[in-house]
Amino acid sequence: MRPKIYLFGDSITEDSFAEGGWGASLANHFSRTVDVVLRGYSGYNTRWALKVLEKVFPETQDGDGGVNGAPVAITVFFGANDACLPDRYAAFQHVPLLEYKQNLHSIVSFFRKLWPTTHVVLITPPPIDEEARLRYPYADNPLGLSERTNEAAGEYARACIAVAEECGVPVIDLWTKMQHDGLHLTQSGNGVVFEEVISKLRDKGLSLESTRVDLPLLAHIDPNDPLKSFQ
């Protein structure tokens, strides 16, 4: 059975198989070695994520590859919704900064207990393009104010980095790396996330070179006796 990588997060994960998306790029990169499994939930914050963790990742996954169905890695990518401002139209998605940190800790602990050998990679919320948010609100916006700000997203990004350091897990600081992108990623933004995930996995020893190719590659099949490869 092939190893798996789970992608767990909000809309930036749910949308990651759209054209040029970072999830699809990962699946393509590992097309013969690892299954990339999408668990993205648009609009979700860490408070809601905590409520659904045991449903999304039930304990009994025997026979599903690895120890108790353990994936080799999981990306945890929440915070963009937690960082919605508490006095704007998306306030119902807001989670206070301190609770966000506690929730992230709980999520990391959950995975460490469920899958002790799995690499957990945190990803910070991306920057916010406030003008774009005003142009494309996703609900009535009578105040005419952006429901998110880049500054608030930055606070949550720094909190995410702090949690990663406290837990000793790798973190991708998208907020800093992508000050020219915003919330829903552009093609180049998706490219950054893909490259960063590949890089963090490589740091943990997980790469194309370290994963076993599923069945012989065409280049390794002897043209004079192809069936020899399948005995």
Added chain:
Amino acid sequence: MRPKIYLFGDSITEDSFAEGGWGASLANHFSRTVDVVLRGYSGYNTRWALKVLEKVFPETQDGDGGVNGAPVAITVFFGANDACLPDRYAAFQHVPLLEYKQNLHSIVSFFRKLWPTTHVVLITPPPIDEEARLRYPYADNPLGLSERTNEAAGEYARACIAVAEECGVPVIDLWTKMQHDGLHLTQSGNGVVFEEVISKLRDKGLSLESTRVDLPLLAHIDPNDPLKSFQ
């Protein structure tokens, strides 16, 4: 656990998560309802596929969703390599037409026995752009002749359609639908495959409307009491 759709085939399947690819589009389409699992093996023909079937799809997949891990559907997309001409440089991939038909029959029978309720969708080989094949050979080509022809691909496509009719399973006739594309699909070719797969699945009752969304959608969460959705 989410239902699954397997994509089983050659390079046109293995590459289906590249930018704009039909596999990624399927995964994106079903992002909250179905896992799309890639089992593409570049260069493989039906003879080699038959040799590896039991390795790729082992019998015991309990706990992996569905009856004995049965996916809701599987696409079977071989023939482009079988149709390589027997007297050109890719002759080692060639499979005679009659054997191709028999092999496809055996593959369909294998899945019907393993997963009686799974929808098997056959896909014919696509057309061949012979000029492009000459411009981009993938091995030494001392004869200077295309290793595949559109005419031969058409014979294999018609054989695939005949097998589908004999087995009573749906088939996507890519060869006829895509006379302006060739072997490795363009963006619009990928779009055609995606739309055709969606359409055949819909004919079998499998669509976004018929599949259960994994966890509440943001639009269904009450902004005045979000946690109510997670009790």
